[in-house]
Amino acid sequence: MSVSIDIAGLRQTGVPPARAESRAWERVVAVPSPLAELGMALHALSEPGHHPGLQGWVTGVTARLDPHLADRMCEADFLWRTTFSDLFLPCAGLPGGALPGGTLAEELDLLDKLSDEQFVDAALEFTCALPYGTPVPGPLADEGLRRRSLELAAARGPQQVRFTERLLADPPRTRAWLRQFLQDCDEAFFAETWARLRHQLAADTRHKTDLLRRKGLAEALAAVSPAVTLDETAARITVDKLGDGRTATGDGGLLLVPTSLGWPHLMVLHRYGWQPVLHYPVGSPELTAPPTVEQLALRMTALSHPVRMRLCRHLARSAYTTGELAQVHGMTAPEISRHLSVLKKAGLITTRRRGRYVLHQLDVTVVARLGSDFLEGILR
Structure with missing residues (x-):
């Protein structure tokens, strides 16, 4: 599963071969966005569990937030x-x-330039399951989609119904409400946060721009995230995510937008007819490359077997040979070997040779990244 971006449209026609590489990616731009960062700030305040590293910031903002603004x-x-x-x-x-x-004010002006159809479709995307990657009429033009939007909103409670009814009845008024709300958030807490973060984000975009200029798109994307790869032959960027999607730059470009508050979220805007955007975290505590979705599936499958869970309990404490594990678990050496092979293929154990013996041990660091509950369970 992945999201792919067709970048064939970025290549220029009639470019001399000697200059093709430098001209091919001239519409790839790394740039910070105060409005996108305000969106991540609101997300972190609403879902602090996604961002344990921001606990101090969330607590500080929440403590001084005006109750009316919180409502x-x-x-x-x-x-x-x-x-x-x-x-x-x-x-x-x-x-x-x-x-x-x-500035945030400039970006809110851009928000005002979206058509009512664009505004409503984007606002109802997640809660009303509107089509995302195909050119179809939205709920303002399609009565069936309007009814569906209201039905799905009803499943989420009266507050969502009220907002959806107001949005469908009067998009300009709802747009004005959202703009005023975002301006009030800026005054209450975000202006101070942005003043602190914008220098880091600007430095990151300068770095990505330098990589694009000196080393090319592949190097710049690798610096965005190990989950983002470029196939220059196919003119396609692939983002390894637990989901499917596709988009194309077409006649537009590709935006690389960093976020300081967004780790671990790596997001791809791939809405039909919109310019693709990679919204990526910077300054994250992630010290090693994240696993691919395929690796993650292998690891979760490997740990789901009760025998392998028991093996992990022993291997987390010390290194063991296959024969020792077979004796402890009352199984044959070939049976233990098969389970160890699954764990090793998933990257969960390491092996080393000591004389004529091969010792296996759990890679606790890798397991810890999967989840502290499992690690605590096998170490209990």
Whole structure:
């Protein structure tokens, strides 16, 4: 599973071969976005469990947040709680390869330039299961989709119904409400946060721009995340995610937008007709490359077997030979070998030779990254 971005449209026609590489990626731009970072700030405040490293910041902001603003934050939290609405990157929906604004006010002006149809479709995307990657009429034009939007909103409670009814009845008024809410959040807590973060994000975009210029797109994407790869022959970027999607740069470009508050979320805006965006975390505590989705599936499958769980309990404490494990577990050496092979293929154990013996041991660091509950269970 992955999200792919067709970048064939980035290649220029009639470019001399000697200059093709430098011209091919001239519409790939790394740029910070205050509005996108405000969206991540709202997400972290609504779902602090996703961001344990921000616990201190969340606690500090929440403690001084005006109760009325906190209530308003709940009115449309589906735009940022579960995931991240494309409304926080409105430049991607505008023609001509628009870029994020340098200030929040400039980006809110870009949000105002979206059509009512774009605004409503993006606002209802996650909660009303609207089509994302295909060109179909939205709920403003399609009465069936309007009814479906209201039905699905009803399943999420009266507050969502009220917001959806208001959105469908009067998009400009709802847009004005959202703009005022975001401005109030800026005044209450975000302006101070952005003043602290914008220098780090600007430095990261300068670094990515330098990599694009000196070493090319593949190096720049590798610096964005190990989960992002480039196939230059196929003119395709692949983002390893637990989900499927595809988009293309077409006549537009590709935006690389960093976030300081967003780790571990690596998001791809791949809405039909919008400019693709890679929204990626910087300054994360992740010291090693994250596993691919295939590796993650292998590891979860390997740990789901009760025998292998018991093996992990022993291997977490010390290194053992196959014969020792067979004796402890009352199994044959070939049976133990088969289970060890599964664990090794999943990257969960290490082996080393000591004389004529081969010792196996659990890689506790890898297991810890999968989940502390499992690690605590086998160490208990």
